[in-house]
Amino acid sequence: QAAAGAGSESCAPPVCVLVLGMAGSGKTTLVQRLTAHLHSQNSPPYVVNLDPAVRELPFAANIDIRDTVKYKEVMKQYGLGPNGGIVTSLNLFATRFDQVMKFIEKRQNTSQYVLIDTPGQIEVFTWSASGTIITEALASTFPSVVVYVMDTSRSTNPITFMSNMLYACSILYKTKLPFILAMNKTDIIDHSFAVEWMQDFEIFQDALNQETTYVSNLTRSMSLVLDEFYSSLKVVGVSAVLGTGLDEFFVKVSEAVDEYEREY
Ligand code: GDP
Numbered sequence: 376q377a378a379a380g381a382g383s384e385s386c387a388p389p390v391c392v393l394v395l396g397m398a399g400s401g402k403t404t405l406v407q408r409l410t411a412h413l414h415s416q417n418s419p420p421y422v423v424n425l426d427p428a429v430r431e432l433p434f435a436a437n438i439d440i441r442d443t444v445k446y447k448e449v450m451k452q453y454g455l456g457p458n459g460g461i462v463t464s465l466n467l468f469a470t471r472f473d474q475v476m477k478f479i480e481k482r483q484n485t486s487q488y489v490l491i492d493t494p495g496q497i498e499v500f501t502w503s504a505s506g507t508i509i510t511e512a513l514a515s516t517f518p519s520v521v522v523y524v525m526d527t528s529r530s531t532n533p534i535t536f537m538s539n540m541l542y543a544c545s546i547l548y549k550t551k552l553p554f555i556l557a558m559n560k561t562d563i564i565d566h567s568f569a570v571e572w573m574q575d576f577e578i579f580q581d582a583l584n585q586e587t588t589y590v591s592n593l594t595r596s597m598s599l600v601l602d603e604f605y606s607s608l609k610v611v612g613v614s615a616v617l618g619t620g621l622d623e624f625f626v627k628v629s630e631a632v633d634e635y636e637r638e639y
């Protein structure tokens with residue numbers, strides 16, 4: 376399968392797509408779907424799994440952290456619980472990430488995209504030294520984008536939505552990379568309500584007025600602050616299960632990379 380479809384004779388480096396998001400948002404399912412989509416376009420991606428604790432991967436990874444680090448054994452050996460086991464496994468893997476980079480570099484001319492699935496719990500990656508090391512190694516070598524996957528069906532409450540956006544915003548600041556918000560699970564609910572909230576402050580306020588909790592005042596002020604974040608944000612609605620929105624997804628990825636390269 377490796378060299379097939381490698382037809383793209385372009386010498387442009389592959390684009391690294393780093394998939395982040397809360398546990399259960401659909402990262403792994405999205406990586407699976409993106410992989411299938413690219414295969415069908417005769418442009419097989421290079422796929423990396425960084426989740427040491429995933430039981431079954433629905434896609435064939437070119438590099439799988441589980442081949443190098445056995446998370447259950449790490450737990451036993453270091454006397455750790457599940458979270459410590461995941462963090463330590465990622466640390467152990469990060470120390471050998473230069474080897475991973477060599478593998479990816481070898482595939483430079485055959486893959487247009489490198490897709491990276493990250494651990495279920497987002498903070499394991501975004502708030503750990505190893506996550507930072509891995510992100511920086513990738514981003515300093517290849518054009519890279521961060522895809523923040525949001526569970527749209529779980530963000531229909533304006534306050535929950537706002538919390539999710541604040542989290543997304545913090546990741547943008549942490550990684551300082553081109554950023555795409557993938558509103559996933561649009562087969563359950565269309566993402567237009569969320570897009571409206573981001574485009575029209577008053578519609579969001581109206582939704583908030585239905586809320587009487589004490590945080591709603593804070594949320595009101597926050598939404599003004601986030602306006603700036605929203606205005607430059609690339610948003611795409613997808614369904615990882617149905618595979619909808621993927622063409623638009625890749626358009627946004629290209630735009631994000633182009634804009635970033637023009638600016639920096
Ligand atoms: P991860 O923890 O972010 O990797 O999330 P998974 O990819 O493992 O998905 C978590 C759950 O959400 C699984 O039960 C998936 O089947 C489900 N899921 C993922 N994407 C979608 C989607 O687009 N639509 C629906 N309805 N369910 C989804």
Ligand code: MG
Pocket residue numbers: 402403404426429493494495
């Ligand atoms: Mg996953």
